Amino acid sequence: MLTKFKWHSPLILSLITVGLFSGSYLLTTSQATSAHADQQIKSDQKLTSQPQKRNVTFTGTVPLYTKPAFKKGAQEVVSKVALKALAKSDSSADNFVAYRQVTTNHNQVYYKIASFSGQYRGWIYGGHHAGKFAGGLEPFKTFKTIPLPSNLTKYTFNIAAPGLSNDGKSVTYTAPMNTVDGAEQTVGDAVAYRQTPLKVDQMGTRTREGDTWVHVTSTDPSASKINGWILYKGLSQAESPISSTAVRIDLVNSSGQLVKTIDYQKDGVKAGQTLGSSYSNDGTLVWLLGASDQQKIQDAVRDALKDTNYSLEALSTSQTGYLAEATFGGKTSLTVQPADPVPNNAIQINIVNPADAVIGSFNYTKAGAATGQALGSDSQLSADDQSAILDNAKTALKSSGYSLKSLSPSQINQLAATTFGSRVYLKTTTKTDTIANNAVRINFVDPATKKTVTSIDYTNTDSDDPAPKGSDLGIQSGDQWSLKAEDKTAITGQANAALDGTGYELANHSLNDSAITTLGAAKFGQAVNLDVTATDGNHQTTTNQ
Structure with missing residues (x-):
């Protein structure tokens, strides 16, 4: 059976809405050449190998059929x-x-597959050798185990916010969420195990999200039902209390080894309150x-x-999302990268926004x-050094x-x-008129004063397929423009983060139809303006420099 927990991804929904589901009854060219009229099913059988060995992804060479x-x-x-x-x-x-799996008398193999979300199901061509994924499929490793840091084994943990929510961190699972067919929650509700001391004995990351999951075992044999997998950020250290006004x-590092721990403290908050806020996007x-x-x-x-x-050196959008969801009195994690050493005769100068x-x-x-x-003396820096540094900058x-x-x-x-x-x-707040070829500058404008409140450069960062200058950010269908879900x-x-603290916001913290149309028609290497709403009744703003 398929996994009982289902997360629905928005990634493909925009593709569906613009008509990529053709409903065609025609075969692809690669299959049609061998799809003779006399082709018949020679064997039809259920796959019984280990579930993790049957996880697959797509080559994109053939479609999925009914x-x-x-x-x-x-x-x-x-x-x-x-x-x-x-x-x-x-x-x-x-x-x-x-x-x-079915095999035909022409030695063609077809597999019936389904997504863990339950949204997609069908048959796809899989090559010429039964049990070996080829053609439109290839094997996929959904989860990668990593060495368990030795210092982590000495700690005891609790589930930070136990419950019945199917969010990966309120309860444990027989396998990390959506990685193994047939995996499920170990218990329906983990509240009864809120004080159960847990030891971490395995660790790994999900391939697609890159998030860290750990396998925990109760130190109390009578509570062994709770043994299972949980998001690492769903745990709090049992022997090292976290302040109710701090997020740990x-x-x-990329191997899951603990490098440092910081407790981010904030006044005027309560235990269980989230560090950030949330809004609904479709x-x-x-x-x-x-x-x-x-x-x-960041500092x-x-x-x-x-x-x-x-x-x-820079928090990604997904990392700020994880942080925002963290609760005071609880913990979360960030993955850091190896830093290049600074040469003995050099100073690494980093410029920050x-x-x-x-x-x-x-x-x-x-x-x-x-x-x-020291580079200078008596708080002074030579004119030559200043000039050279500005040229490098x-x-x-x-x-x-x-x-x-x-x-x-x-x-x-x-x-x-x-x-x-x-x-x-060194910090700079000075923006230039130069827009990168693979970026769209989005200026957020007060409609009353026509002044720019702030702006962001939205960049296509796909190194394998960078957006060329002048190409469309969105997708056009007839007279209508839309944006890819991602x-x-x-x-x-990015817009909500940039507008935070400015006295302005997107209406309902989301992009309305007009904004989507404007952005969809935007060109990489150019700028567009979007109207924003004043939150404090003050329409007098200063244009960003």
Whole structure:
């Protein structure tokens, strides 16, 4: 049977709405050449191998049909294009499992498959060898185990917010959510186990989300029913209480090893209150982290990692979403990356935007400089150093949409005191008129004053398929424009974060039909304006510089 827990992904919905489900009764060219009239089913059997060995994804070469494609009346269910998009999904709900196989007298194999969300089901061509996924399918590893950090085994945990919610962190599962066919919750409601001490004995990450899951075992044999898999961020340390006005953030490396821990404290909050806020985007709950919180957490992370060989120079949209969903008195985690060492005769100069995310970086070297030696003296920096640093900054910020045209007195003091072999961070709020070829600048405008409140550069970051300058951000069907689901979600999240604290917001925190039409018709390498709503009744704003 399929898994009992189902997450529905919005990734493919936009593809469906623009007509990628063709409803065609024709076979694909690759199949039609061998789909002879006399082709018959030679064997039809249920697959009985281990469920995790039957997880599959798509090559995008053939569609999914209602029945094996050679059979009369076979109807296309999902197009090749949509299957290719599903293969790139970032939701495990879009994992697929094969559970039936037919072989024909022409040695063609077809598999019946279904998604873990239950949204998709059908038959697909699978090559010429039974039990070996080929053709339109290939094997897919939904979950990867990673070594368990030795220091983690000494801690005891509790489920931070036990309950019956099917969210991956309120209850345990027999396997990480949407990774193994037939997996389910270990118990219906975990509230009875809220004080049960748990030990972590396995760890891994889901392939699509990249989130960390751990297997826990109760130290009390009478509570062994709760043994199972749970999101790591769903646990709180039992022996190290977290303040009710703090969120504990574990900084872990890509192997799941704990590097540092920070407790992000905030006044005026209560235990169980979420760090961020949420809103509905076409029925999907989206979490938003305020700009102030994002900046303070970025600074705290950077400070905590100062003496390590790791860094996290910019919080991604998914990371801010995880943080926003975290609750005070509970914990969450962020994955950090190995940091390149700074040469002994260099200072790594990082330029950050208003959210303190690094947008440009370079090593400033000087012949004869040694580790620990200051760049300047008596809070002074030579004119030559200032000029050279600004020239390097111009190159580093070329495609960022920002510039650093001069150094403030505080930045000069900051640089002068920086020692070789270390890092320094300089902030700029000055935006340029230059828009990257693969970016659309979105200006948020007060409709009353026509002044820009703030703006974001929404960038296509697909290195395999970068958006060319002048191409459309959206999809046109007749006179109608729409956005891909992932673009709509990302732009909404970035817009809400950028507008936080400005006194303005998107109406209902979402993109209305007019905004979607404007964005859909926008061109990469150009700018568009979107009207925003004042939240404080004050329409007097200052244009962003």
